[in-house]
Amino acid sequence: MSIATGTGSGTSLPAALLLVGVLAAVMAAAWLMVRQRRAELDRREERLTAELRRLHSQEDELAERTAESQRLRGELDELAAEQRRTLERAAGLTADQARAELVDAARTEADREAAVVVREIERRAKADGEQRAREIIASSIQRLAAEQTADTAVSQFRLPNEDMKGRIIGREGRNIRAFEAVTGVNLIVDDTPGVVQLSCFDPVRREAARLTLESLVSDGRIHPARIEEAYERSRAEVERLCVRAGEDALLAVRVGGPMAPELVLTLGTLRYRTSYGQNVLGHLTESAHIAGMMAAELGVDPEPVRRAALLHDIGKALSHRVPGGHAAIGAQFARRHGESEEVVHAIEAHHGEVEPRTVEAVLTQAADACSGGRPGARKESVEAYVRRLERLEEIARAHDGVAKVFAMQAGREVRVMVQPDLVDDLRAQVIAREVAKQVREELTYPGQIRITVVRESRATEFAR
Incomplete structure (x- = not known):
């Protein structure tokens, strides 16, 4: 038992010494780290102290500069006052008078700068608006297939032979006199071989006379009674053709609402009328297509726009019988036959005689200009x-x-x-x-x- 106890105490002493050594090493390492940390903190404190001294120095310098700036500002104010007094003595003007002149000069300069700014704003707005309008118009015209040559009114009638001229004139001119009295169209027979001319300001009447003459020549029997019969049939045929032309125009431009028969007939008569060589009914159909496409691009209901564009020149069918401009005549005619106020206003405003107040009126005016102004649409002497x-x-x-x-x-x-x-x-x-x-x-x-x-x-x- 004593041997085991002696062996146990001999083993625990070195272990205790080892533990004490480890603790001493740890404490020495900790002390060293504390010293290093304290040295680092001392150095940081020195840096902060130096930075604080530098900031105090800059603050003092800034205060000196501020004081110097205030002193210089005071000197400048004194110099400005002295200069103003000198200028007043030299110019013979008081400060109020000089100030008024300066205000006028400043106002003039401000007006000029404002004009420059306004011009720039107008230029940008105009450029943006023109670009958008150009895209809409170009898209509308590109989608429209229209003839590029202008139509001309036909005023000549070709005869199968020269002997037919004598039969048309008749004995002592009775046939030609009867023809002119019945149709109201002048029949000109000259030396031009195989051709006679029909002259009348009314294109519908001239077309009826042409059909009458065609019927007489094809039949061969030409006398006053026969002329009256042929003319009555031709006039009925022309009226039927006018109604058919008006209905075809309505279908072509997809006008959905009902339209008075008088409007359809009058619209169809424009197939025989030209303006600057451009067929008026063709111009109306083309304008309606362009206006409808522009309205669709702008998000506007295209139905009333197409209707207004189709009817905007309907007054040209009546202008030779009713005094006044064709825009006002057409607006009154459309109002009398039940068209809406939007359509009536677009008709009367398409030439600027009345200020356009609606989108339909503006688009009708633009479509009219596009159709009439495109290359090849019209001609002039x-x-x-x-x-x-x-x-x-x-x-x-x-x-x-x-x-x-x-x-x-x-x-x-x-x-x-x-x-x-x-x-x-x-x-x-x-x-x-x-x-x-x-x-x-x-x-x-x-x-x-x-x-x-x-x-x-x-x-x-x-x-x-």
Whole structure:
């Protein structure tokens, strides 16, 4: 028992010593870490102290600069007051008078800057609007398949042989007199071989006379009683053809609502009428298609727009019998036969005689301009064309500062070259607006005319 106890106490002593050594090493390591941490904190404190001293120094410097700035501002105020007093003595003006002149100068400069800003805003809005309108119009016209040549009224009738002229004239001219009395159309028989001419201001009456003459020539029996019978049949046939043409136009443009028979008949008579060489019924059908497509692009109900565009020139069928412009005549005729106020207003406003107040009126006006102004749609005499171009150049040349004027693109653009030393940018814009306004007021033209004012400066030198 004593041996086991001696062995146990001999084993525990080295272990205790080992434990004490480990604890001492740990404490030494901890002490070393504490010293290192304290040294690091001391260094950080020194850095913070140095940074604080630097900030205090910058604050003192800033205070000195602020004081210096206030002192300089005071000196500047004194110098400005002295300069103002000197200027008052030199100019003989009081401060209030000088201030009024400065205010006027500032107002003028502000007006000029405002004009520049307004012009820029107008330019951007116009560019965006023109781009959108150009896309809508181009899309509508591209989707429309229309003839590119203008129609002309037929006023000649070909005969199968020359002997037929004598039979048409009759003994002592009784047949031709009876023909003219019954139809109201002048029949011109001249030396042109195989041709006679029908002359009448009313195209429907002229068409009835043509059918009458065709029936008489094909039958061969020409005498006054026969002429009256043939004319009655021809007039009924023309009326039937007019009604059929009006109904075909309604179906072509997909006008869904009912329309008065008088409107359909009058609309159909326009197949025999031309305007600047363009068939009026074809123009109305084409305008209705364009207006409907533009309305669809804008999210507007296309039905009333197509209806208004189809009827906008219906007054041309009545203008030779009723005094007044065809827009007002057509509006009254449409109102009398039950058309809605939207359609009536679009008819009366399509030429600008009445200010357009609805979307239908604006689209009808635009479609009318597109159909009448497209290339190949209409024609005019050479004399009228030349006079219009000459007047365009005269209007632009009458303004001060204009150097040269050129009417270009068949009169669809007027290019005005101004002198840059006499006309500034704002004045150039004013000239463009004034020329456009005067052209709208004085001239009649299809489509639109673009006025371009060019102001440029050139510097030239020679290297020798």
